[in-house]
Amino acid sequence: MIENGPQLRTVNVIRYVTPLREGGSLPAIAEADDDFLYVLKFRGAGQGVKALIAEIIGGEIARALGLRIPEIVFANLDEMFGMTEPDEEIQDLLKASTGLNLAMHYLSGAITFDAQVTTVDSKLASQIVWLDCLLTNVDRTARNTNMLMWHKELWLIDHGASLYFHHSWTNWEEQAKRPFIQVKDHVLLKQASDLEAVDEAFSKILTDDLIHSICSLIPDDWLLRDAPFETAEEHRQAYAKFLISRISVSEVFVKDAQNARTSLI
Structure with missing residues (x-):
């Protein structure tokens, strides 16, 4: 692990403000004991802790690459919250x-970003497309x-x-070495004309040590026994291996993205 690597603060939720019902997993705006408001993602929602793991990895890789990401924190939720909420769905x-x-x-x-209203320059568009190809992010x-x-x-959110x-x-x-075919639907693909230059720069930033440091943020409690892994550490290391392997063959997803872009312009 690299010194002074990424770290996440931990806050305690003190007030549930309102649900964000446009999200399939029913995130919420909540107030924490540091007096800030947060968008709270729940471990008990749809995809459970897997979505939270993807959020940490995706968000902190994006931050390491210099992209704008709201601060990510761990948020403790007391059992009393579920006892006082009148809405049964939210209570559960x-x-x-x-x-x-x-x-x-x-x-x-x-x-919300609207591609019809705001133009993103080619470098930033290429950076975001490259990131989402690395992460196999189907939701942009x-x-x-x-x-x-x-x-x-421009700020990036929601890598779940x-x-x-x-x-x-x-x-x-094997999947780590495959192209990302869903890139054809990426909202910024048409503007992403600098993918090769971004690939060269980003591949240098995302060292093995940095990837391991980001994956080390995942709590053991979220890495419960999950086939084919027997321990939390084995599970954590698999995430790092996937990402390191994918970065080592990044030309595969870059070339595929370039081909998909050519079909659009």
Whole structure:
């Protein structure tokens, strides 16, 4: 692990403010004991801790690459929250999420990115496309961009749909070396004309040590026994191996993205 590598703060949730019902996993705006508002992602929701793991890995890799990501924190949820919530659906979610969850700083006043309104330059577009190819992130389409404009700057949010291989771990070592065919639907693909230059720069930044450091952030509690892994550490190391392997053959997904872009322009 590299010195002064990425670290996540831990906060305690003190007030459930409102659900964000546009999210399939029913995230919420909540207040923490540091007086900040957060978008709270629950371990008891749909994809459970796997979505939270993808959120940590995707978000912290993006941050390491210099992209704008709201601060990610661990968020402790007390069991009392589930006892006082009148909405039964939310009550069940809160009860199932007692303990350590994940949250991102709430960007108050931010608006959803609209490709028809805001033009992204080729370098930034290429950086985001490269990131999503690495992470196999299927959720950055025109229908759901998962990007926000805040103070006239572009911010990336919600990487929970990344690393979709980990829902089964079938042939994961082989999948690491495959192109990302869903890139054809990426909202910024048409503007991504600098993929080769970005590939060269980003591959140098994402060293093996940095990848291991980011994966070390995943709590043992979230890495429960999950076939084919017997220990949390073996499970954690598999994420690192997947990413390191994928970066080593990044020209595969870069070439595929370039081909998909050519068909668009």
